[in-house]
Amino acid sequence: MNKRMNRWHSLPKVDLHVHLDGSLLPATVLDIAAAEGMELPAGDAAGLIPYMQVDDECRSLPEYLSKFDFTTRFMQTGAALERVAYETLAQAASHNCRYIEVRFAPQLHRLRGLRPEEAIHHVIEGLKRAERQFDIKGRAIAICMRHHGREENLEVIEAAAPYAGRGLVAVDLAGDEASYPPELFREVFALAHKRSLPVTIHAGEAAGAENVYEAVKNLGASRIGHGVRLRENPAILQMMLEQRIPLEMCPVSNIQTKAVADWDVYPIRDYFERGLIVTLNTDNPSVSGTDITREYRIVSEKFDFTDAELASIIRNGVNAAFLEDAEKKALKQRIDQELQELGIK
Ligand SMILES: O=c1[nH]cnc2c1ncn2[C@@H]1O[C@H](CO)[C@@H](O)[C@H]1O
Numbered sequence: 001m002n003k004r005m006n007r008w009h010s011l012p013k014v015d016l017h018v019h020l021d022g023s024l025l026p027a028t029v030l031d032i033a034a035a036e037g038m039e040l041p042a043g044d045a046a047g048l049i050p051y052m053q054v055d056d057e058c059r060s061l062p063e064y065l066s067k068f069d070f071t072t073r074f075m076q077t078g079a080a081l082e083r084v085a086y087e088t089l090a091q092a093a094s095h096n097c098r099y100i101e102v103r104f105a106p107q108l109h110r111l112r113g114l115r116p117e118e119a120i121h122h123v124i125e126g127l128k129r130a131e132r133q134f135d136i137k138g139r140a141i142a143i144c145m146r147h148h149g150r151e152e153n154l155e156v157i158e159a160a161a162p163y164a165g166r167g168l169v170a171v172d173l174a175g176d177e178a179s180y181p182p183e184l185f186r187e188v189f190a191l192a193h194k195r196s197l198p199v200t201i202h203a204g205e206a207a208g209a210e211n212v213y214e215a216v217k218n219l220g221a222s223r224i225g226h227g228v229r230l231r232e233n234p235a236i237l238q239m240m241l242e243q244r245i246p247l248e249m250c251p252v253s254n255i256q257t258k259a260v261a262d263w264d265v266y267p268i269r270d271y272f273e274r275g276l277i278v279t280l281n282t283d284n285p286s287v288s289g290t291d292i293t294r295e296y297r298i299v300s301e302k303f304d305f306t307d308a309e310l311a312s313i314i315r316n317g318v319n320a321a322f323l324e325d326a327e328k329k330a331l332k333q334r335i336d337q338e339l340q341e342l343g344i345k
């Protein structure tokens with residue numbers, strides 16, 4: 001590891017956009033399959049990677065999402081969910097990530113009868129166990145899926161509500177954006193509003209900026225997942241500036257899903273300079289073959305972000321966190337102190 005690599009690694013970071021089922025490790029699949037008597041297409045971790053991780057040939061979000069059909073099969077028990085949540089924090093902590101919001105769709109984990117509230121409970125247990133062991137805090141976000149029906153998604157909101165402030169901090173909408181526009185989910189997120197649950201929405205990833213508008217205006221989103229296509233509509237970009245709504249950007253994933261055609265047109269520098277609240281995140285470490293250190297390294301190498309600019313992206317993440325106020329204040333102080341110790345303003 002050269003000095004620069006060390007530097008990105010040692011930056012105290014946060015990750016606000018990480019999918020639980022995109023964080024499953026191949027070694028864990030081997031263990032779970034052995035314990036549960038499940039058949040595998042390969043006998044070792046390296047052999048499993050093609051089934052779990054996209055390669056450079058990935059052409060679209062739906063192709064990217066097909067990897068989750070495989071990963072979720074191994075995440076159907078309370079023990080498995082707890083373990084993967086724990087390991088997600090362990091991985092993040094090893095990259096000096098001090099706070100992480102881990103999202104997952106409870107309805108994708110009921111193939112063997114696990115109810116949404118049970119899935120949420122077990123994920124939170126895994127987060128708590130990791131918090132006791134590693135220098136990191138973790139909170140959960142429950143996801144509604146675009147291809148699921150109204151009843152299933154309303155059930156997710158109702159299941160999430162009692163956990164608000166008890167390990168869960170928000171709800172989200174994910175899946176195939178191009179096929180299911182956000183206006184189909186107004187009733188679901190009206191319920192989230194009624195239950196006082198903060199909302200973040202995947203929008204402006206596989207479809208246009210108008211979905212960002214709909215997510216903010218009609219679904220009540222106070223953060224946006226990705227939003228890379230925002231620049232297609234200056235008026236909507238202006239709204240995001242005025243309302244100071246943070247963007248959860250996930251560069252490696254965005255290139256793989258072809259949300260952005262290539263690195264030379266990736267809008268993170270542009271958005272940052274316009275004053276949008278840019279945060280930097282991993283999306284799916286295992287599926288994308290990434291980690292939070294790598295996202296910071298790529299962004300600073302490709303777009304010449306200085307350490308001070310990276311620090312301001314980190315602080316954006318802290319400010320945008322759905323973490324409870326007292327904890328957030330402590331996190332802010334901690335990160336400021338660590339940045340100062342690294343000699344970064
Ligand atoms: O970048 C993304 N855009 C939209 N949906 C996603 C993305 N990454 C993962 N998921 C979806 O969210 C589900 C629950 O975690 C995953 O199973 C996957 O279908």
Ligand SMILES: [Zn+2]
Binds near residue numbers: 017
């Ligand atoms: Zn995502």
